[in-house]
Amino acid sequence: MFGLIGHSTSFAEARANARNLGYDDYAEGDLDMWCAAPPQLLERVSVTSATGKTIEGAYIDSVFVPEMLRRFKTAKRKVLKAMELAQKSGIDITALGGFTSIIFEDMNLLREERVSAVALDWERFTTGNTHTAWVICQQVVTNAPRLGIDLASAKVAVVGASGDIGSAVCRWLQRQGVGELLLVARRPQPLIDLQASLGEGRILAIDEALAEAQIVVWVASLPQSLEIDLASLPRPCLMIDGGYPKNLDTKAAAEGVHVLKGGIVEFWQDIGWQMMEVAEMAKPQRQMFACFAEAMLLDFEQRHTNFSWGRNNITLEAMDWIGAASLRHGFRALALEDQQSPAPALATV
Ligand code: NDP
Numbered sequence: 001m002f003g004l005i006g007h008s009t010s011f012a013e014a015r016a017n018a019r020n021l022g023y024d025d026y027a028e029g030d031l032d033m034w035c036a037a038p039p040q041l042l043e044r045v046s047v048t049s050a051t052g053k054t055i056e057g058a059y060i061d062s063v064f065v066p067e068m069l070r071r072f073k074t075a076k077r078k079v080l081k082a083m084e085l086a087q088k089s090g091i092d093i094t095a096l097g098g099f100t101s102i103i104f105e106d107m108n109l110l111r112e113e114r115v116s117a118v119a120l121d122w123e124r125f126t127t128g129n130t131h132t133a134w135v136i137c138q139q140v141v142t143n144a145p146r147l148g149i150d151l152a153s154a155k156v157a158v159v160g161a162s163g164d165i166g167s168a169v170c171r172w173l174q175r176q177g178v179g180e181l182l183l184v185a186r187r188p189q190p191l192i193d194l195q196a197s198l199g200e201g202r203i204l205a206i207d208e209a210l211a212e213a214q215i216v217v218w219v220a221s222l223p224q225s226l227e228i229d230l231a232s233l234p235r236p237c238l239m240i241d242g243g244y245p246k247n248l249d250t251k252a253a254a255e256g257v258h259v260l261k262g263g264i265v266e267f268w269q270d271i272g273w274q275m276m277e278v279a280e281m282a283k284p285q286r287q288m289f290a291c292f293a294e295a296m297l298l299d300f301e302q303r304h305t306n307f308s309w310g311r312n313n314i315t316l317e318a319m320d321w322i323g324a325a326s327l328r329h330g331f332r333a334l335a336l337e338d339q340q341s342p343a344p345a346l347a348t349v
Contacts, residue, residue, distance in 0.1 A: 002057040002299035003086045003094030004292045005039075005079075007064040008278060009245055014065050017278055035074045037063045039082040041089060045273045047296060050330030055299045059275040060085055062100055066245075069099065072107065079103045084115040087124055092304040094125050095295035098244055101127040102221065105164070105311055122306050126298065128291020130308040132263040133168035134323040135290040136242045138333040139260055140215060141176065146336065147236045147258055149214045150179075157182040157213035159206060160220030162190035165242065165263075168314035169217055174198055175316060182209040185220070207232070218243050218262065230254040246280075260336050263290045268330030282339055290333075297325045 008014035011031060018026035026037065043059040062082035068074050079100045086094040096104055103109070104127070114120070144151050156173055160166040161183040170181055181201040183191050191203045210216065211232040219242040228251050235256030241248040242262030249259045267286040276284035291308075298307055307322070308314065326332075 001091050002055060002295040003060060003089070003091035004057065004097055004275065004295060005060045005062055005082045005086060005094055005100050006097040006275065006279075006292075007062045007066075007078075007099065009066065009098075009280075011065045011067045013278060014063075031065075031067060034063060034065065035068060035071065039063055039078070039085045041085060043273060043275055045271060045275075047267075047271055048269070049300050049328075050268045051300075051328060053300055053329075055296065057296065057299070058086075058089060058091060059273070060089075060094075064100065064103075066099060069103075075099075075103050076107050076109060076112070079107075080109060080112055080115045080120070083120055083125060084118050087118060087121060092124060093295050093298045095128040095291050096125060097128070097289055097291055099221075101129070101291070122309070123304065124306070125309075126291075126294055126306050127164070127308040128289070128294035129164050130168070130314050130318045131294035131297065131322045131326060132242070132290040133165045133172065133314055134319040134326070135265055135333045136165070136169055136217060136219070136240055136262045137172045137176070137319070138323070139240050139262060139335070140173065140217065140238070142333065143240075143258075143260060143336050144215055144238055147238055149236060149238060151215075152177055153179040154214040155180045155182055155212050156215040156217065157184055157204070157209035158217045158219065159184045159209070159222075160218065160243065161185055161201070162187070162194050162312075163219055164308075164311045164314065166217070166219040167194055167312050168319060169219060170194065170198060170201065171314075171316055172319055174200065178215075182213055184209045214238065216240070218248060221245070222247070226251065228252050230257065233257055258336055261334055261339065264288070264334040265290050265293050265326065265331040266334055266338060267293075268332075287334065287338075293326065293331055294322060297322060297329060297331075300329050301325055 048054045064078035162185045183201045216239045239259045240262040270285035281287040
């Protein structure tokens with residue numbers, strides 16, 4: 001059995017969802033009430049792979065919202081309690097979605113093995129970052145040529161290059177062969193270490209990289225205040241918005257700049273679930289975050305282990321393995337043309 005731990009993208013959205021689901025107390029409650037609320041197992045689902053294999057899964061809402069990020073103790077408790085509920089519910093492998101994996105890693109929750117009386121078994125959880133990194137690489141390779149960008153000579157900027165997903169993307173793209181890797185993050189030392197381990201790559205400030213790159217992979221949670229100098233971007237430019245929240249489409253809307261939601265996959269058939277309705281997917285019945293899909297893949301493959309864990313441990317071999325499993329079970333990376341919404345139905349009067 002697989003599990004997904006997620007959360008709403010804002011407090012306002014969480015309250016609206018609560019109203020839709022009939023939780024009127026929550027819909028009326030203030031942030032303090034939400035801080036005290038326990039996680040909820042909201043949905044159970046069956047999923048059938050393109051191979052014909054069927055697995056069972058469950059979605060757990062951690063009842064965390066991004067407005068709680070600065071309340072460290074609350075954020076920490078939300079993630080641990082959701083993990084405890086997943087484990088108590090007998091789920092074999094659960095993906096930590098949205099901010100929950102970042103909270104887990106940044107707040108070093110590995111030290112917190114016990115929640116109440118339950119000893120957490122780390123083998124039952126995965127960040128899903130290996131599949132996310134593989135999907136983002138597929139999105140680069142598939143969509144760049146469609147825009148007339150030659151990958152072999154293109155400059156590719158990775159914003160968040162020293163992170164878990166970013167460093168894996170750099171290693172994969174290096175093996176694939178790109179013109180030049182431009183490495184971007186705030187702290188210099190991790191970038192210097194990455195550059196040394198790759199044996200290539202140029203470290204640049206974000207504005208410098210954007211002025212040169214035909215392809216930009218964003219794998220950092222970026223501040224709302226970030227502004228992009230659209231005039232300086234080369235055309236055409238492919239931007240893969242792999243961070244969370246996905247907010248580049250408004251910042252980078254310009255002729256010749258193509259923004260693709262990164263780390264999103266589409267399943268081969270509709271799943272019949274509600275959980276992606278809140279995640280602003282164009283086709284919520286079959287599109288989902290690649291980190292969620294990783295838990296499904298591990299369950300389809302009966303590989304119940306913390307496949308993606310810790311920081312900067314993702315290997316090319318692991319990416320190849322999860323990538324092959326992804327294709328076998330009927331997932332494919334979201335492409336530019338998938339983002340176009342279906343034509344609106346003609347209004348009848
Ligand atoms: P990490 O914390 O491991 O890495 C984050 C990277 O971004 C680091 O290199 C960090 O370096 C850099 N960074 C952070 N803030 C900035 C900034 N303001 N400007 C430039 N660089 C910055 O995170 P992960 O690799 O685990 O995740 C990366 C992103 O991907 C997150 O936003 C996460 O939510 C998202 N994600 C998306 C998924 C999906 O859509 N399917 C699934 C999983 C994760 P430094 O601190 O030195 O700046």
